[in-house]
Amino acid sequence: MAQKISKEEAFQFLEKHTRFLLVGHIRPDGDDIGSICALHNALESMGKEADMVINDELPDRFNFIETTRLINRDIPEGRTYDAVVFTDLANRERAGEIHIPENVESLCIDHHVSNEGYTDYLYLRENYAATAELLAEMFFDHGLKLSRDTCNALYLALGTDSGFFKFSCTSSHTLLMASKLVEMGADPAFISNHLDVTTAESMKTYKRVLDTLHFAADGKIGIAYMDKQSMEMDGINSDYYVSIPRKVAGVEIAFLLKYQEENVTRVSLRSREYADVSQLAAHFGGGGHVRAAGCTISLPMEEAEAELVKEAEKIL
Ligand SMILES: [Mn+2]
Structure with missing residues (x-):
């Protein structure tokens, strides 16, 4: 069973490792895609290496987040990692058909009440609207400089999981994170314009x-x-x-x-x-x-x- 850890300990986990495999879930949603992209960019800004894997097709409508182009469908060959981080996955099966290296320390960052505790460490906030809400707070705490694309990714993630701040999971904290993201460069109209159009x-x-x-x-x-x-x-x-x-x-x-x-x-x-x-x-x-x-x-x-x-x- 995973050891539950605090936000501080989760950040220390990110600080002490160097080569990350980031794993998102099959049938990816806006929170998963936005969270994995933001974590990837934050780790790179900390001087780390990170590969993203989502073992499924990505919905086109999130393409406007530029970092999505770096998401792999499978684990790239010939790479080694010293940490695996799962974002927004309540259970291991949601990772799909990929062979995650064993004997590598693993962390899950999630907000699902049903999280099965399948990693070594678990940073869980079940009252948060989105996994991105945990990440945004952690990044702000440590004064990380977030690019416009990273801010948009986190805002997209908060927005899609909260029905754009309409669902009951929306708290003052969710809105505070959204507000700070807008202050740092997220563009709500740009994001809505991409999501509201339909084919x-x-x-x-x-x-x-x-x-x-x-x-x-x-x-x-x-x-x-x-x-x-x-x-x-x-x-x-x-x-x-x-x-x-x-x-x-x-x-x-x-x-x-x-x-x-x-x-x-x-x-x-x-x-x-x-x-x-x-x-x-x-x-x-x-x-x-x-x-x-x-x-x-x-x-x-x-x-x-x-x-x-x-x-x-x-x-x-
Ligand atoms: Mn989510």
Whole structure:
């Protein structure tokens, strides 16, 4: 089990090592991508070497962060490391199919309540909106000079994980970090302009997903599907579509059921005010946060829905 450490100890870990492998998660989101890029740049500014690995395709919409171009899909060959840092990964499986060197000291920096403690050290703040919130605070504490791209990466990460400062995870501290990032060069309008545009294909997918919207538990559960075709059209941005069932008045729990393969359904879960969807996801072997979680169920979509609704009704 990981040894839980403080922010100071986590920074000391960064200071005492020199060649870092940074690992992000599969199906990367804005927080993961922004956090790994910012940590990479901060380490370089400290005179360290760092390679980034995310073992999955990166969504195009985060390309405006220049550092994303340095992210590797696999661990580069012939490199050696004296430390591995996982950012925003609740469990080891989220790293994907990569062979992480053993006998190298490992640290995880994360904000998932469901973190499984799979590294030597764990710096966890489960009340923080994003992993980037831990990193930004740490960098500010030590007076690191952050480039404009690094500030944008951290702001993007804070913004995407907090629904751009709308979700309940948004605290005065989240906003303070965002404010300091803007002071140091982050550009909120530049970031929004890149995120708010959508492709024609995404609009068509939106219509397809919207057509599947239905309800259970007297309208307290909102459900939408991304079938095989929708996933082929815009599966890489699937997280965006869970906003469809979540938006409807009266919905406390939203499910987006996503085709993964025949008889395997991935599920994104969201809640609005009181339901703990991280517990619900954990019931199905998944995890996440109180208001946003995910799991994979080995059933076709309709059957997965029935199981989910049955469990969800117990907490409504
Ligand atoms: Mn996150």
